Amino acid sequence: MADHLLEVRNLSVEFHTAVGVVKAVRDMSYHLDRGETLAILGESGSGKSVSASAIMDLIDMPPGRISSGEILLDGVDLLTMPLSERREINGRKIAMIFQDPLSHLNPVYTVGWQIREALTTHGTERAKAQAEALRLLGRVGIPDPAHALDKYPHEFSGGQRQRVMIAMALALRPDLLIADEPTTALDVTVQAEVLALLKELQRETGMAVLIITHDLGVVAEIADRVVVMEKGVLVEAGMVREVYKNPRHAYTKKLIAAAPGKGEMHEPLKGKEPVLRVRDVHKNYGAFTALKGVSFDLLAGETLAIVGESGSGKSTLARILLRLDEPDSGTALWKGRDLFQLSPAELYKLRRDLQMVFQDPTQSLNPRMTVYQLISEAWVIHPDILPKAKWRDRVAELLTQVGLGPEHMGRYPHQFSGGQRQRIAIARALALEPQLIICDEAVSALDVSVQAQVIALLDGLRKTMGIAFIFIAHDLPVVRDFADHVMVMQKGEVVELGTVREIFDTPQKPYTQALLAAGLDPDPDVQAQNRAARLSRAS
Incomplete structure (x- = not known):
């Protein structure tokens, strides 16, 4: 037996772009054991999702390239494995749930068909796959699972879609579950339910969980250990409480200080x-x-x-x-x-x-327009606001205000992370003052x-x-x-x-009290107290 279920050694991933090589992950090393939860914490663009995608072989190559490193699952290097063997491992031994389930569930097939497909692709008989899909939907808390099997993804709420994705991921009882920002878009009560579900399923199956997040509260609630990434580099690692209470790296201290x-x-x-x-x-x-x-x-x-x-x-x-x-x-x-x-x-x-900044910038930003065009479009529609000669300087100023830079003007929305796209949407709303x-x-x-x-x-x-x-x-x-x-x-x-x-x-109303009680605190000690109080009320 290998020392660890998963061991990543000196992993480096780069992307070849029109403006040069982007080193997304640089010499990253960490491990994960069975039954353990490891959080990868960092900002958009830090390399969190890229490092996880490398484990699942989900990096588009080209333009991506794994330039160095090993990814060992039970001591076997996934990076040197034939594609046919790798395909057998994805789903059966390693599964993944994504940040936006609506984008990763096929809109033209029922959720029952999609769960059955995950099973039958790996050899499960159709009748057994149908029974297992029914059991899984019930296990993850979907109401009326027999009826839900015949529904399409758009007929579920965001939290229910995430539960459907969890059911699909757990269909083959994987040893490792990778969860990429699984609760970012969920309400606090639903977020608490999904995280509790993951912990409960982990106790039942003994699987390891690798959770990718930018939320310190999620780390405090679910993780045993945490690694912190900045600009593709692992800058700090340790037990959650130790890292929160005694951060060593300046970037970790900055993240903790910024917690709302x-x-x-x-x-x-x-x-x-x-x-x-x-x-x-x-x-x-x-x-x-x-x-x-x-x-x-x-x-x-x-x-x-x-x-x-x-x-x-x-x-x-x-x-x-x-x-x-x-x-x-x-x-x-x-x-x-x-x-x-x-x-x-x-x-x-x-x-x-009257302006609005929408929840999903992917849908609210025109993919055919550059950042400069998206922001300056406001002045095309309302030309009396700003002379055209000043547009470029003002766009640069707005981008700087929301944490981007003038160098981003010529890029398109798909070239940014989700968080960066939201900053662009905010800059666009501010353009009209x-x-x-x-x-x-x-x-x-x-x-x-x-x-x-x-x-x-x-x-x-x-x-x-x-x-x-x-x-x-x-x-x-x-x-x-x-x-x-x-x-x-x-x-x-x-x-x-x-x-x-x-x-x-x-708070005066029980509903308000329940919302506040479901919130997550970045301090592991405070969150442990909140969790104990929540469980006490539930019992």
Whole structure:
């Protein structure tokens, strides 16, 4: 038997691009034992996902190339193995779940077919595969698994799709499960459920888990050991508690210092009139009621955070306020004018004042346009904002503000990581110097240090330019640091509305209390206490 289930030795991966060779991973070494959970922590572009993709043989070659190293599974080097043998190992001995399950589940096949395929490809009889698919869906907590087998991926919520991916990954009882940002886009309660499910399945099967994340709370909740990566290099490794309490490398210290939820809470603004008054907004989609009489006020320069689980109506409300959807009833007075009654011409003029940053930048950024074109497009549509001679300098300034650089202007969206694409989307929204920005999970995909930088940027704009924000988020520590007021939604209704201090210190409603209890703390000791308290309440 090998000393370790997985051992990576001196792994180096590079990509050949039009502007030269990018060294994504450099001489990386670590190990993972059976029944153990190892977290790879780092920012976008640090090489986390690339190193994991090398294990699964998922790197496109070319342009990628593994220039050095060994990847040993039970002592056998995967990199020198014939492709036919490698194919047998992927799925059977090593499985992977991805950050965005909707992009990795085939939209034209039912989830039952896809789970069965994972089994039959490796020799399981069809009847046994059907029974096992049914058992797996039930095991990962999908309601009515017999009926769910015949559903398509789009018919499930984000958390349910992630559970389907976990079921597929576990179909062949692998020795190693690689989880690449598996909870980034999930609500706090669903995130807690998915992480608890992974730990429970790990105890049952004895599999090792390699989890890739930028979230210190996830590391504190699930990992035994952690390795920290910066710019392709492993800079620190150790037990989770030791690394958090006594970080040695400057980059690790920076990540820990940037963790949200520890700063001073905002005191609510006083003496200002609301710029937006929303009253009794309803929206139905056939038999489904998405919004049930939502009302709130928003002051100039104020941040209202909207929190709640998927399906609570947060994004529907955002789209209605921007007239991307139409309400069934209600009013939304922007400086005294009802947004719902404006003509298309009036709405066009107002668009520059009201901007939105969407949750998924891959869908909101035109893949055919460069970063320069994406950001400067705002001035093409509204030419009175900025003379063309100043466009390039302003784009460079905006990119620098959101943590990128002028050298990124000529690239296309697909050449960036998910977190970097979100920064581009934020820069694009800022180009028009709006008075209200609606951020729909705008920082959920960002690394902690970049997240802190972007939040500081938005907070500075709020103070200096009087920009108001409607901040839709599931990351409660970020909400605590950034918001003035918090509105908690559940199933289309406002269940609680108050200052950030009232909501976080003295929540009144059980639903709000459950949301806060499900949040993850980056301190392993605090998170262990929270987990124990949660289990005590559940029992």
